[in-house]
Amino acid sequence: MGARVPAVDGWFSLGEEGPAALLGSKCAGCGTYAFPAETRYCRNPDCESAEFEVVELSRRGRIWSYTDARYQPPPPYVAADPYVPFCLVAVELAAEKLVVMGQVVDGVTVDDLRVGDEVELVIDTLYSEDDTDFLVWKWQPVVAAVRGA
Numbered sequence: 001m002g003a004r005v006p007a008v009d010g011w012f013s014l015g016e017e018g019p020a021a022l023l024g025s026k027c028a029g030c031g032t033y034a035f036p037a038e039t040r041y042c043r044n045p046d047c048e049s050a051e052f053e054v055v056e057l058s059r060r061g062r063i064w065s066y067t068d069a070r071y072q073p074p075p076p077y078v079a080a081d082p083y084v085p086f087c088l089v090a091v092e093l094a095a096e097k098l099v100v101m102g103q104v105v106d107g108v109t110v111d112d113l114r115v116g117d118e119v120e121l122v123i124d125t126l127y128s129e130d131d132t133d134f135l136v137w138k139w140q141p142v143v144a145a146v147r148g149a
Contacts, residue, residue: 002131011036012123012137013056020123021056022100022137028053033096057098059121060142061091064099066113078127078134089139091119105140118142 006012012022025037029049032042035057042049072083087104104113105124119139126136 002128002133004125004133004135007126007134007136012121014123014135019059020121020137021059022121024055024057024096024098025052026055027051033057033093033098035098035100057100058093058095060118061093061100063089063113063115063117063119063139064092065090065115066104066110068110078129080127087113089113089119091139103136103138105138108141112141 004014006014010023013020015021022035023037024033024035025039026033027038027042027044027047027049028051029042030044030047032044032047033055034043034052037054038052040050042052066087066089068085068087070085072079086106087108087110088101089104090099090101092099102121104119105122118141120142121137122140123135124138125133127134
């Protein structure tokens, strides 16, 4: 097995010291969360603080919206050859009430998803190159909901 490295450095932990998690920030002045982590100014227009704590964000949330990517995204996205469509979800994190985008794990289609479904964060390979796996976070349904026939 080759090296396993984040495709985007500093946006998530790989779970070596506990469960994998997105790394965001929490404003010291007002408590506003941000992802990716903020370092310059608070995203709350009523706050003038520029002090932030890096925090692990909730590993679970609920689907706020979803779609599928039927077209191949442009660079710097590295697509499989041949390109395989995948699902994207906007997930409202449980504690922070912050919406974070991400891919859904392989094998899950838009027919499997509904707004409000619970999902959890997992780390998965985005692509491999020169014996290195480049990793990203993805969302995995917590429990397959039973759909009406």
